[in-house]
Amino acid sequence: MKNHDVLPTLSGMTLQELQGVALDMGLPKFTGKQLAQWLYAKQVTAIDEMTNLSKEARTRLAGKFQLGRRPALRRWVSRDGTVKYLFPTQSGHQVESVFIPTEERGTLCVSSQVGCRMGCQFCMTGRQGLQAQLTAADILNQIYSLPEFSRLTNVVFMGQGEPFDNLDAVLRACEILTSPYGLAWSPKRITVSTVGHQKGLRRFLNESQCNVAISLHFAIPEERAQWMPAQKAWPIEKTVQMLKEYDFCREDEETGGHLGAKQRRLSFEYIVFKDLNDSRKHSDSIVRLLQGLDCRVNLIPFHSIPDSPFRAAPEVKMKMMRDYLTQHGLFSMLRASRGEDIMAACGLLSTLEDKA
Ligand code: SF4
Numbered sequence: 001m002k003n004h005d006v007l008p009t010l011s012g013m014t015l016q017e018l019q020g021v022a023l024d025m026g027l028p029k030f031t032g033k034q035l036a037q038w039l040y041a042k043q044v045t046a047i048d049e050m051t052n053l054s055k056e057a058r059t060r061l062a063g064k065f066q067l068g069r070r071p072a073l074r075r076w077v078s079r080d081g082t083v084k085y086l087f088p089t090q091s092g093h094q095v096e097s098v099f100i101p102t103e104e105r106g107t108l109c110v111s112s113q114v115g116c117r118m119g120c121q122f123c124m125t126g127r128q129g130l131q132a133q134l135t136a137a138d139i140l141n142q143i144y145s146l147p148e149f150s151r152l153t154n155v156v157f158m159g160q161g162e163p164f165d166n167l168d169a170v171l172r173a174c175e176i177l178t179s180p181y182g183l184a185w186s187p188k189r190i191t192v193s194t195v196g197h198q199k200g201l202r203r204f205l206n207e208s209q210c211n212v213a214i215s216l217h218f219a220i221p222e223e224r225a226q227w228m229p230a231q232k233a234w235p236i237e238k239t240v241q242m243l244k245e246y247d248f249c250r251e252d253e254e255t256g257g258h259l260g261a262k263q264r265r266l267s268f269e270y271i272v273f274k275d276l277n278d279s280r281k282h283s284d285s286i287v288r289l290l291q292g293l294d295c296r297v298n299l300i301p302f303h304s305i306p307d308s309p310f311r312a313a314p315e316v317k318m319k320m321m322r323d324y325l326t327q328h329g330l331f332s333m334l335r336a337s338r339g340e341d342i343m344a345a346c347g348l349l350s351t352l353e354d355k356a
Contacts, residue, residue, distance in 0.1 A: 015181040035050070043144055135169055196215070
């Protein structure tokens with residue numbers, strides 16, 4: 001008997017790949033489109049629910065593939081309405097996703113890796129190290145198996161992992177979410193964050209129209225290198241220079257249309273730490289670094305993690321920083337803190353203990 005979990009997944013396949021599956025099984029090519037509709041538009045949870053395929057075709061399909069949907073193993077609800085989920089992955093690991101509802105939006109923060117190898121000193125995921133890559137099916141499962149799926153308006157890749165360290169899977173998931181054969185979302189509803197993985201960033205800018213968020217946190221290179229080892233491999237000054245030189249208005253090679261800069265939002269995430277990066281000198285360093293770039297800066301409150309020397313900056317300092325940046329031409333916002341009581345806030349995700 002076959003172990004069901006080792007079968008390849010249908011979820012995560014592009015339309016072209018699903019058409020290939022259909023042809024390989026002796027089914028007409030248009031069955032590939034039907035498969036995409038069942039998987040991505042109708043969100044079935046079992047191959048047997050694909051009722052416009054013959055019973056025989058469904059049985060043969062189920063003998064060769066698994067659908068790739070796995071319900072959450074655990075759910076935590078914060079007093080502020082934020083909900084954290086623990087999802088199983090194809091490789092037998094677990095990852096966390098966080099649903100953040102507001103009056104106007106339902107945002108899901110998804111993970112792209114089990115753990116992370118970037119080693120940011122202030123992050124629980126960084127302490128975990130990299131344990132496994134997620135497949136596109138694992139990424140999509142966090143979205144499609146979300147009980148609040150019908151309330152979703154936005155997806156942000158800001159959970160566990162560095163998305164550009166698992167770029168193929170992330171690009172594939174973004175394609176399926178934004179393609180007419182998939183969920184047909186506008187790319188403006190998706191934001192992918194990075195510490196500044198330059199090769200990945202360049203490829204992502206060329207192959208996707210989704211928003212990009214750079215995890216800045218320190219704008220003085222020596223300080224950034226001290227707390228974020230990735231600075232040594234990908235200096236933030238070079239990342240920003242690359243963004244300044246990038247032609248956001250280039251022509252789309254296929255359509256000849258313009259891939260307008262207004263389409264894609266570029267933001268910089270900045271966790272504000274007490275006495276480490278919250279002074280006027282630090283505000284000045286942000287202004288100097290980002291001058292001339294069409295972007296926004298999100299200031300994020302820090303949440304203490306166990307055995308850590310980092311502390312949150314007082315709100316008054318964060319407001320001063322926001323006002324200073326705005327006065328100097330950088331659109332800046334204070335981001336609200338959500339889900340701290342269930343360890344769902346920024347930098348608090350970890351599945352290390354869940355592996356026991
Ligand atoms: S902050 Fe992001 S990039 Fe840094 S260790 Fe945590 S998950 Fe990885």
